[in-house]
Amino acid sequence: MWGSAVTAYLHYLGFMLAFGALVVESLTLKKDLSLKEAWRVVAADAVYGLSATMILITGILRVLYFGKGTNYYLSSPVFYTKVGIFIIISLLSLYPTFSFLSWVKGLRDSKLPNLDLPQVQWLSWLIRGELVGFALIPLFAAILARGIRLF
Numbered sequence: 004m005w006g007s008a009v010t011a012y013l014h015y016l017g018f019m020l021a022f023g024a025l026v027v028e029s030l031t032l033k034k035d036l037s038l039k040e041a042w043r044v045v046a047a048d049a050v051y052g053l054s055a056t057m058i059l060i061t062g063i064l065r066v067l068y069f070g071k072g073t074n075y076y077l078s079s080p081v082f083y084t085k086v087g088i089f090i091i092i093s094l095l096s097l098y099p100t101f102s103f104l105s106w107v108k109g110l111r112d113s114k115l116p117n118l119d120l121p122q123v124q125w126l127s128w129l130i131r132g133e134l135v136g137f138a139l140i141p142l143f144a145a146i147l148a149r150g151i152r153l154f
Contacts, residue, residue, distance in 0.1 A: 007069040010061050017057035022137050024051035028099070029130045034123050041110055048103045055093065062089075081153055085143040092136040095129050102126060 027047040031040050066076050076082045106116040146153065 007065075010064050010069050013057060014061035014065060017054045017061060018137070018140070021051050021054035021058060022134070024048065024054060025130055025134050025137065029127065029134065032123060032127055032130070034118050034120055036115060036118070038110065038113060038115060041106055041116055045103050045106060045110065048100055051096070052100065055096070058089070076147075079147060079152075081143055081147045081151070084153075085140055085147060088136050088139055088143065092133045095132050095136070099126050099129050 024047040028044055028051070031043050031047070033040075036044070066073060070076060102122075109116065
């Protein structure tokens with residue numbers, strides 16, 4: 004009982020932290036970042052990465068041990084839709100993460116990242132896409148939990 008509650012709590016906490024980290028990235032990212040803002044983006048992306056990992060691990064635990072049973076989830080197209088959205092979000096996050104990681108060496112030497120407007124716009128669109136995906140996941144989770152079949 005406690006294991007199920009703690010796993011669910013960590014799953015939801017990871018979701019909230021990931022969403023919050025993406026909001027911080029989205030609101031902070033701009034063409035002319037200060038050193039503090041650049042570090043904030045890098046730190047937010049680190050929080051995002053750890054949170055997404057926590058979501059994945061606790062999600063697997065919930066399916067295997069603490070949910071409605073593996074057969075319930077694996078026989079539901081809604082479950083696969085939810086997992087598919089998570090995979091798409093993960094793929095969308097690769098370019099921003101590698102971009103932000105490439106800043107770290109320069110930031111340690113107090114050098115600001117050299118961003119042009121198209122790159123900032125592309126990063127911003129990717130982050131917004133991740134946010135849209137994360138906004139859809141709870142909808143599909145609620146549909147799945149209630150046994151509603153979409154197709």
